[in-house]
Amino acid sequence: MTLGRTIGKFGSFVFKCVAIIVLFIVAMMMFGTGSALWIVLGIVCILIDAAIIFFGMLKPTQCPECKKFFALKEMDTEAVGSENISMKVETNDYGRNGEVVGRHEQYIPGKRITYKRNYICKKCGATSSSSFSRDKETV
Numbered sequence: 001m002t003l004g005r006t007i008g009k010f011g012s013f014v015f016k017c018v019a020i021i022v023l024f025i026v027a028m029m030m031f032g033t034g035s036a037l038w039i040v041l042g043i044v045c046i047l048i049d050a051a052i053i054f055f056g057m058l059k060p061t062q063c064p065e066c067k068k069f070f071a072l073k074e075m076d077t078e079a080v081g082s083e084n085i086s087m088k089v090e091t092n093d094y095g096r097n098g099e100v101v102g103r104h105e106q107y108i109p110g111k112r113i114t115y116k117r118n119y120i121c122k123k124c125g126a127t128s129s130s131s132f133s134r135d136k137e138t139v
């Protein structure tokens with residue numbers, strides 16, 4: 001595993017944790033005010049928390065065979081395909097003195113690489129895989 005990927009994974013984990021904590025605090029404050037509207041919003045926040053925890057953190061660790069959570073061990077990741085795409089990037093517009101005067105969108109050629117990540121279940125030994133894609137500039 002490369003360092004960049006480790007940081008990326010850790011970053012998204014931290015992001016999810018922060019999102020959950022923020023929503024939870026918001027929900028608690030909403031309950032604290034006691035008005036019906038805020039309580040409804042508080043419940044919505046807690047539901048969003050539950051969805052982030054379940055789909056973002058628990059579901060990826062669930063074995064499709066024995067349905068146990070925290071069972072999957074990552075084995076390897078392989079690139080299984082790529083297609084040419086055009087990527088939207090934002091570029092700064094610079095003024096006479098080099099200051100940023102605006103931004104504009106631009107399309108550049110890129111590649112969308114599809115990866116397959118293989119897992120083995122620590123509990124029952126079943127193998128499974130998930131796929132994801134990353135966009136990469138080719139210029």
Ligand SMILES: [Zn+2]
Nearest residue numbers: 063066121124
């Ligand atoms: Zn299993």
